[in-house]
Amino acid sequence: MALWRIRATVDDRPGYLSVLTASLALRSVNILAVQVHTTEAGAVDDFLVDTPDAMTESDLLAAVARGRGREAFVARAEAQGLADQPTRALALAGRLVHDPDTLGDALVALLDAAEVCWRPESAGPGFGESRMLLTDPAGGSFEVLRAAPAFTPAEFARAQALVEVSGAVLRRHTEQTTLLLPDGAEFLVRAAFPDDLDGVRGLHERASTTTLTRRYLGGAPMPSEARLRRLLEPAGGVTLLALDAEDEVVAMASLLAEGDLGEVALLVVDDWQRRGIGTALLRRLLAFAQRSGFAAVLAHACADDAAMLRTLRRLEPSSSVRDGALVSVTLPVAGKQPSADETRSAKLPIEASGKEGSPG
Numbered sequence: 001m002a003l004w005r006i007r008a009t010v011d012d013r014p015g016y017l018s019v020l021t022a023s024l025a026l027r028s029v030n031i032l033a034v035q036v037h038t039t040e041a042g043a044v045d046d047f048l049v050d051t052p053d054a055m056t057e058s059d060l061l062a063a064v065a066r067g068r069g070r071e072a073f074v075a076r077a078e079a080q081g082l083a084d085q086p087t088r089a090l091a092l093a094g095r096l097v098h099d100p101d102t103l104g105d106a107l108v109a110l111l112d113a114a115e116v117c118w119r120p121e122s123a124g125p126g127f128g129e130s131r132m133l134l135t136d137p138a139g140g141s142f143e144v145l146r147a148a149p150a151f152t153p154a155e156f157a158r159a160q161a162l163v164e165v166s167g168a169v170l171r172r173h174t175e176q177t178t179l180l181l182p183d184g185a186e187f188l189v190r191a192a193f194p195d196d197l198d199g200v201r202g203l204h205e206r207a208s209t210t211t212l213t214r215r216y217l218g219g220a221p222m223p224s225e226a227r228l229r230r231l232l233e234p235a236g237g238v239t240l241l242a243l244d245a246e247d248e249v250v251a252m253a254s255l256l257a258e259g260d261l262g263e264v265a266l267l268v269v270d271d272w273q274r275r276g277i278g279t280a281l282l283r284r285l286l287a288f289a290q291r292s293g294f295a296a297v298l299a300h301a302c303a304d305d306a307a308m309l310r311t312l313r314r315l316e317p318s319s320s321v322r323d324g325a326l327v328s329v330t331l332p333v334a335g336k337q338p339s340a341d342e343t344r345s346a347k348l349p350i351e352a353s354g355k356e357g358s359p360g
């Protein structure tokens with residue numbers, strides 16, 4: 001027996017696929033896998049088949065024609081073709097998670113491409129019969145070439161999804177920095193992701209009640225899981241995590257957005273406090289605020305939290321207002337001068353309008 005790949009277009013009408021499969025069955029062709037791609041020209045049926053050894057390409061083309069198939073493509077297939085396309089795409093995505101620089105090779109394998117070329121110029125994604133363009137998340141674009149069969153919308157969608165996986169992994173790799181504290185300790189800083197939930201929960205469990213009370217300004221000392229998830233992906237903002245040598249989360253700092261205003265929130269586990277980690281994280285949040293065009297950034301701290309207030313003073317705040325047990329501070333965003341209204345808004349915490357908590 002021999003493995004073949006067959007692709008043919010039939011009218012997208014009830015019963016037409018069965019006519020084609022019946023024609024193949026009459027020639028003792030065993031269909032191992034089939035995919036249907038809907039296009040404007042009709043339903044493109046993609047088969048992996050097992051045939052008698054004596055069967056030729058011409059025999060298969062004739063069987064397809066008798067089954068009302070058109071624009072037929074027939075080629076020998078390898079054993080790895082037994083894996084269906086979704087499984088194949090998932091396996092390639094898993095490979096990219098470990099090595100995002102192999103995107104070009106992954107596209108060749110996914111699309112059975114004749115050639116994948118990287119171009120330095122950026123190009124909008126799209127595809128034709130034999131050429132596909134995909135934006136490289138690291139810059140430039142990939143040109144994918146294949147003489148036959150013609151690319152389908154489903155193949156383009158799979159390739160685009162693979163590109164997005166590679167881009168997400170690259171961002172995760174590049175948006176991290178190893179910092180050295182004045183006492184010689186090293187820690188890794190990177191953006192938070194949804195799968196950091198367990199690590200962030202562990203950070204809260206190791207923090208003292210006093211630390212949590214100051215972080216959440218007297219609110220619930222242990223946030224709900226839903227709230228932690230929101231903190232990991234703040235809309236319009238960012239959350240940074242600091243991890244020690246054992247990959248344990250020791251601090252998190254969030255920038256939450258309210259229009260063109262931001263609010264920073266900081267939590268450092270007790271045995272990492274007063275070592276400069278809070279200052280390092282807040283400086284990075286302010287840099288993000290500048291890149292994102294925030295007009296001003298606010299921070300709120302308990303009036304008796306001397307360590308936090310000292311950290312905020314290092315950032316040279318433009319204003320500081322005390323309201324009972326709460327101190328509200330306006331932090332500088334490079335190139336921005338907060339208006340009088342923005343300065344007055346620092347007198348009230350954003351949390352009062354239902355947003356997330358503040359540093360403590």
